[in-house]
Amino acid sequence: MDYQQIIEEVYQEVQEENLRGKVADYIPELARVNPDQFGIALVDLKGNVFGVGDYQVPFSIQSISKVHTLTMVFHVFNSKLFSRVNVEPSGNPFNSIAQLEFEKGVPRNPFINAGALVITDALCSKFEKPIEQISDFINEISGKNCVSINDSVKKSEQNHGERNTALAYFLKSYKNFNNNIDEVLDVYFSQCAIEMNCVDLAKSFSYLANDGFSIFANREILSESHARRVNALMLTCGFYDEAGEFAFRVGLPGKSGVGGGVAAVMPHKFSIAVWSPELNEKGNSVKAIKALELLTDKLSFSLF
Numbered sequence: 001m002d003y004q005q006i007i008e009e010v011y012q013e014v015q016e017e018n019l020r021g022k023v024a025d026y027i028p029e030l031a032r033v034n035p036d037q038f039g040i041a042l043v044d045l046k047g048n049v050f051g052v053g054d055y056q057v058p059f060s061i062q063s064i065s066k067v068h069t070l071t072m073v074f075h076v077f078n079s080k081l082f083s084r085v086n087v088e089p090s091g092n093p094f095n096s097i098a099q100l101e102f103e104k105g106v107p108r109n110p111f112i113n114a115g116a117l118v119i120t121d122a123l124c125s126k127f128e129k130p131i132e133q134i135s136d137f138i139n140e141i142s143g144k145n146c147v148s149i150n151d152s153v154k155k156s157e158q159n160h161g162e163r164n165t166a167l168a169y170f171l172k173s174y175k176n177f178n179n180n181i182d183e184v185l186d187v188y189f190s191q192c193a194i195e196m197n198c199v200d201l202a203k204s205f206s207y208l209a210n211d212g213f214s215i216f217a218n219r220e221i222l223s224e225s226h227a228r229r230v231n232a233l234m235l236t237c238g239f240y241d242e243a244g245e246f247a248f249r250v251g252l253p254g255k256s257g258v259g260g261g262v263a264a265v266m267p268h269k270f271s272i273a274v275w276s277p278e279l280n281e282k283g284n285s286v287k288a289i290k291a292l293e294l295l296t297d298k299l300s301f302s303l304f
């Protein structure tokens with residue numbers, strides 16, 4: 001399979017479609033990003049890297065980091081955390097408050113903001129220096145010191161963090177939050193402000209294509225059964241209220257972020273990261289979704 005040729009074709013075809021969306025503008029740092037950037041990096045299970053376009057330009061991974069933090073506490077999640085976070089698609093926007101009240105403070109899944117805040121709270125209970133340890137973990141599974149936290153993005157997230165703060169207080173009112181709210185939010189905003197390029201991001205997802213074993217860290221990151229469950233969660237919940245559409249069009253487990261990135265895996269074959277900042281109304285990258293749809297069409301495989 002000539003992956004390089006295929007991703008170049010995909011890149012070309014997406015560019016020709018001239019798709020447009022809207023760059024996230026809830027903070028100035030994201031609003032200022034050049035909207036025309038577009039990159040794809042695919043990493044196979046031998047560690048070969050294929051790339052096209054702006055695949056080496058670092059970008060804000062935002063909610064894609066929710067997969068990394070979930071992985072770090074998955075063993076806790078599997079035993080105790082299931083009582084604190086459900087595993088159902090939300091069918092609602094990622095930052096919905098209404099749903100959290102309706103469901104009595106137990107978020108629908110770990111990938112909407114409320115669920116991710118519970119995961120970060122659990123992470124704060126387990127790790128002494130959570131921000132450093134999240135960065136160390138992602139560096140380890142990417143095989144390289146590639147993570148940087150963009151301080152001005154983090155500060156802006158904090159300054160515009162009313163909704164996430166409200167979600168955290170809401171969770172606390174239902175006794176589903178154990179640590180100091182400001183401390184947990186500080187970690188949460190830091191993970192949102194992580195910057196990486198497509199190559200390193202794809203590498204950091206490689207263990208999910210490889211039954212939990214990272215060839216870059218050279219160790220088992222998750223057991224095979226846990227890796228399968230994280231993939232199931234990505235497939236059903238990774239794109240918020242567009243998860244069904246992504247499964248329908250692409251058919252791979254994946255996770256998006258409002259920075260315009262999408263990371264996805266084809267189990268037993270490869271991991272891939274696609275980035276382009278313009279988003280659709282659900283907060284997912286227009287070009288990245290199109291690129292993955294074309295890719296699975298050309299390869300004629302997906303999970304299904």
Ligand SMILES: NC(=O)CC[C@H](N)C(=O)O
Pocket residue numbers: 061062063064094095113157164192256257258259283
């Ligand atoms: N979907 C996203 O990427 C959302 C991340 C954003 N920083 C938030 O917490 O709302």
